[in-house]
Amino acid sequence: QGGHFSWDKYLKETGASAAPAHCFRQGATPPVNEFKAGMKLEAQDPRNTTSTCIATVVGLTGSRLRLRLDGSDNKNDFWRLVDSSEIQPIGNCEKNAGMLQPPLGFRLNASSWPMFLLKTLNGAEMAPARIFHKQEPPAPEQNSFQVGMKLEAVDRKNPHFICPATVGALRGVEVLVTFDGWRGAFDYYCRYDSRDIFPVGWCSLTGDNLQPPGTKAVLPKTLGCLSDGSEGTAMHPMPGQPPGQRGRKPGRRKAKLTGPWGQKGA
Ligand code: MLY
Secondary structure, three states: OOOOEOHHHHHHHHOOOEOOHHHOOOOOOOOOOOOOOOOEEEEEEOOEEEEEEEEEEEEEEOOEEEEEEOOOOOOOOEEEEOOOOOEEOOOHHHHOOOOOOOOOOOOOOHHHHHHHHHHHHOOOOEOOHHHOOOOOOOOOOOOOOOOOOEEEEEOOOOOOOEEEEEEEEEEOOEEEEEEOOOOOOOOEEEEOOOOOEEOOOHHHHHOOOEOOOOOOOOOOOOOOOEOOOOOOOOOOOOOOOOOOOOOOOOOOOOOOOOOHHHOOOO
């Protein structure tokens, strides 16, 4: 295991600065997470955002919920902040004269949806309305990120990971999120008010596990941003996966390591 990543040391050593909190659409302090595994709620289907579906909390990490749509498979889990406007208590859809929909990829015949809905809600533990947050934090008025600023960002290809990142470019209301120590394979553009980007220090407040930069054999010994002086590990095999098969899907390009610490012998 790598050591604990220290932003303090990393910022000093890279000479970079953290994007100020006012750049982000996040609360001044991370929202309290009172959800529990097994609770059900209403969520927008991420693959079909006009549908409101029933979702079950299958995991919790910091201020985020790992959600699975009832009637879907276990390959399409998604993560939401507890203060997201895309999650609501059960009953909200009906209250607004909406209809709960089967998820995209509903396992059963569409005609069995009404009965499925009845059964999935019968005896279910519904997340109580009081643990939802009244409002999503407001979006900042404008994109005030600057190229080079550091932040914490969800790896959208591996959304359970939050990783150290740098603003690589700006494009109107969009920000290019680049992941430190990886050569572009995970980078993405998002709106400046995306809920997937966080100020430096966010994970240490929520208890989320911030991944160290991708750095196998590339951190110079002098770059001691891992507090135990270890070089860290570039790959983060999923627990239980044998080494050598680290969850890379066939056909997907191997991520290359990069960064100022990325030059061999640097
Ligand atoms: N084992 C995967 C995970 C890569 C994660 C990269 N993130 C943290 C930027 C792979 O190597 O593809």
